[in-house]
Amino acid sequence: MDRDLSYENTSTMHTNSCMQQQFSGELNVRISQFAADFVKNLPRYMGNDDRVPELTIRSFGYMYLADNEGFADVLRESREVQVAAGAATQLMTPDQIKAAPSVLQCG
């Protein structure tokens, strides 16, 4: 049942279309890991339907920026949870962000 099958005003239609592994709760990390597996194996999950397109994830990552030590600690603690669940999260100091081939201006 949907009040509008055009979905014009749904949150789904207003999406940012991105997924992240960087959650602070382990189950939320696992949930997004399944999302990644699902999207990358869509034809298989749709019952080996060969009409279904092969999709990829454009993994440019989410870059969280902390402007205080309290939030920096949140990022550090969250990374521990993410890495334990198998995610590839990296912390970057301002110097590393400056030295990396990044577009962000930290100087």
Add this chain to the structure above:
Amino acid sequence: MDDIVLGSINLVDEGLWDATAVFNWWRKSARERGVEYIENEVVAITKNAAGTRVESVTLKSGEVIACGQVLNASGPRAARTVQMAGIEVPVEPRKRFSWIFSAETPLDRDLPLTIDPSGVHVRENGGGTYQCGGHSDIHPAVEYDDFAMDHSMWENHVWPLLATRIPQFEAIKVQSEWGGHYAMNTFDHNAILGPHMEVENFFFLNGFSGHGLQQSPAMGRGTAEIMVHGAYKTLDMTQFHFDRIPAGRKIIEKAII
């Protein structure tokens, strides 16, 4: 950017995906397998005398449909839907604004979805364009049909901030913009799943607080498991069940943009 003390990034399975393709194939496949999509609106929910089951829902058109099980998947309208069953759920529509802009001088590499401490976020959109999102400092619940754009936010808040972080973004042009709603769980910003404690054939799939689409494969699978088998077969989603709310048991999740 002297204010930044630490960054955190993950370059594996994190970024942009074709959510529209997935959404459309779910609907197509469901229809082919016999799911009937009805364009209508539930205006009343009728329970049995003991209040332990939903017996039927009444539609705007006047039809009455008997219910085996009922799943509330009504997004930002979740609270209004369950009110008809005499249930309260702490989900509100909160407005989020989005802009797609082109840059006069595009960046020479993909821009990560970069989250400023203010909550403004911007990402690669391909072809020299970028998608940006944000909300006002005060973002109370809004009316269910209020999608009005706050045009001053871009000029006064978002664009200056982007130009400070990324100098090439001083010369940019907005191509499109829109307002949308998060189904914000005001209790603990996490999904609300599972059955109601007393109304035993009523299930929740609510309150995703901005993570709905990326969580949909796992949440859809889990919800199918609990509704069909009465138990989870893969990821155990019990901690997200509705019963945590009356019990005052919050799940802490800090990555809410």
